[in-house]
Amino acid sequence: MPKILIVDDIEDNRYLLKRRLKRFGFDNCVEADNGFKAIELVRDEVIDLVFLDLMMPGMDGFEVLTELRNLQLLDNLPVIMISAADDLENVAKGIELGAEDYLSKPFNPTILKARTDAALEKRARALDKIQTAQNSDIYTGLPNASGMMADSKNWDSYQSVKALQVQFVKYTDIYNSFGVDGATKYLCAQINKLTEFLNDSGLCQAPALYRMTYDSVAITMPNVSDEAVFEISEHIIRTLSGQFTSDTISVLEEVRVAATVTDEVVAASELNRQLASAMSGTSLHQPFAVYQDDAQSVVLERIYLEADLRRAIDQRELEVYFQPQVAVATGAVVSAEALVRWPHPERGMISPGQFIPIAEQAGLISDLGMLVTSLTLEALQNLDTLQKAVPISINIASEHFLESTFEQEITRLLSSYPSHLTALIKLELTESTFLDDKALVNRVMSSLKNQGMKISLDDFGTGYSSLSYLFQLPIDQLKIDKSFVDALELDNRAQSILSHIIALAHDLDFEVVVEGVETQEQLNWVSASGADLIQGYFYYKPLPYKDFIDVL
Structure with a gap:
């Protein structure tokens, strides 16, 4: 639908012309009551045809035409002047300045429609030629x-x-x-x-x-x-x-x-x-x-992706999906884990397994972590408005957590949100975070807990899996890894070990989440072991925000 601009300082004139144009099917009309506003609209919007009154106070139609031409906004934009029937001298002046045609007052409906159709058809042909020229090679006629x-x-x-x-x-x-x-x-x-x-x-x-x-x-x-x-x-x-x-x-x-x-x-x-x-x-x-995909191509691919990832983080183009966590006792969704996703504008959805290692190698993991935390807090605030807020877990990379600025950055970010939302945030840390500087880790974790946040020990059952961490660190939640769940099907002793770990965690007043549950048999084993929460494809895959709202 073409957009038509009507420029006239008299409201009744604008109304009459707009009404007649709508009768001809031209519903997309905008108005300007002075020349300055007309130039602003032509500059900022896609206008297909202008009806311009020549006699206006402040800035008349001739000055509008002159300014549009100086700004190179008149190219391929038809302008039909509105003038008195005997004002041919001014009409000629307007055409010299670049106007396409004129209409005399009062308007003849037949002539109005004919000249509007002709001007818009000329505009369409001009745009087609421009598009063809931009997309074609002038020598061979092939697309470029x-x-x-x-x-x-x-x-x-x-x-x-x-x-x-x-x-x-x-x-x-x-x-x-x-x-x-x-x-x-x-x-x-x-x-x-x-x-x-x-x-x-x-x-x-x-x-x-x-x-x-x-x-x-x-x-x-x-x-x-x-x-x-x-x-x-x-x-x-x-x-x-x-x-x-x-x-x-x-x-x-x-x-x-x-x-x-x-x-x-x-x-x-x-x-x-x-x-x-x-x-x-x-x-x-x-x-x-x-x-x-030889070695050189892999290197080039990584360079391109790193540059795109930097831009995506800066422009906040990444998204957060939410994988629901289900209470074993009730079967209800009571919490979730925030998981970052990258919908690349050209490559489609890029796997976290592909871009997170790039973020780590390029020194972007802290920026990525802060973006995910910010996006999660925004989503949590929206859920709170809908009265659907639940605890959300956020993965924090060990190198990010151990940075000297981490505590200050996370505290500053949280200060922008209501304090009751802070209590719904769980920071998930892996065991590798605790290896280098236990004193620093303890201090930062304690400080964050004092602000109301919860701490979750992620991926328990992989890596070092030292039980001593459960006694030494101020954690609130233990998250048992999928690899441990997979072992349930391979080794009968795994269920007994799982039950004892969960019992020990409960003795220490930890909540226990078991992730990676995908089958009914795994669900039965985990439920029988006394876990509090279950996370896995048996119930839900990671969901975009709108779908997550629907399951709450």
């Missing part, structure tokens, strides 16, 4: 890299999109010798051969060609087999390489082909990165290369 990005929005319906990049090595020599016209004729001739083959071969359906660089084209092929990709590549190298002769050009071409054979749909930018990586592996004696 921007065109591929635009087309990639429709790739979701495919199971996979594989691609080739074809480089014409002698293009630069031809350009230097015969200029842009000769190089373009050569490239178009090669593209025509390529297009005819792709259309006639039957090896791929709906292939699309793009001019990606000055000397190369890319081909995307949806839902095609690896074998077809290799066969197409072989044919391209065989038929487009060798002697090329036209009226003025004679050259011995050496075509090179890079391929990506991913079995999924990836973003256009990622597809191009893979093609560029593969193309770097081609040579005169090895004209074909396939993108592979």
Whole structure:
């Protein structure tokens, strides 16, 4: 629906014109009662047509036209002047300043509709030309890299999109010798051969060609087999390489082909990165290369992900999911664990197992931890408003907890929220946190507990699993790891050990959570062992915030 701006200092005039436009189906109308506001609206919003009164106090229509032109806002924006019937001199002046047309008062409905339709149609044609120019190569007529990005929005319906990049090595020599016209004729001739083959071969359906660089084209092929990709590549190298002769050009071409054979749909930018990586592996004696996850690619991938992760943390683009914890006694959801998730704008959901090690290696784990804590507190405050607040556990990395600034940072963050929410926060720490400086750990934990927070010992049953920690540290909750639960099915003694650990924890007044429960048999064993809370896929996977609300 086009947006129309009506500029007139008289309210009745604006109302009359707006009412008539709505009768013609143009419901999206905005108004300005002076020229200054009109310029602001054109600058800040997408306006498709302006009706502009020429005679206004403060800033008249001519000044508005002049300012729009100076700001380069008048390009492809039609302006229809509103004037008196005998004011042709001013109409002519307005057209010189860039106005599209004029309407005389009082408005003739037929003429109003005709001129509105004509102006909007002209606007649409201009925008189409701009879009085409932005997404197309002016020499070959092929879509360019921007065109591929635009087309990639429709790739979701495919199971996979594989691609080739074809480089014409002698293009630069031809350009230097015969200029842009000769190089373009050569490239178009090669593209025509390529297009005819792709259309006639039957090896791929709906292939699309793009001019990606000055000397190369890319081909995307949806839902095609690896074998077809290799066969197409072989044919391209065989038929487009060798002697090329036209009226003025004679050259011995050496075509090179890079391929990506991913079995999924990836973003256009990622597809191009893979093609560029593969193309770097081609040579005169090895004209074909396939993108592979070799050591170099792994390093590059990590570099890209680290940069994206830094931006995602800074822009708060990560999300917190919540895995409910169920009370053994009642079967009700009484608490949850906050788990970070990264919905990458191009790569989709990236696994924590992939980005958390990158955060650790890049020194981002503290920033990540504070972001997760902040997002969790925001969610907890919203739950409190809905009267659904429950205790939430937050994982804190050992290197983050042991930083000298941790206590100060977490205290400052918590101070922004009501004190009763602090009592609903559990900080989950692993055993490795306690190995280096027990005195520091004890002091910080005690300080946090004095502020109302709870402390949970996470992953008990892995690593060192020293029972001495249960006596030495001011913890409130013991969390038994999934690996211990899995052992229940392999060793009959595991259930007895589990029962004794839980009994000891209860003697020390600790709450016990058993995580990783996935089967009915595991549930029966854990329930019989006397655990307080159960967390695992048997009940719930980690849920986005909206779904978590529904289970409370």
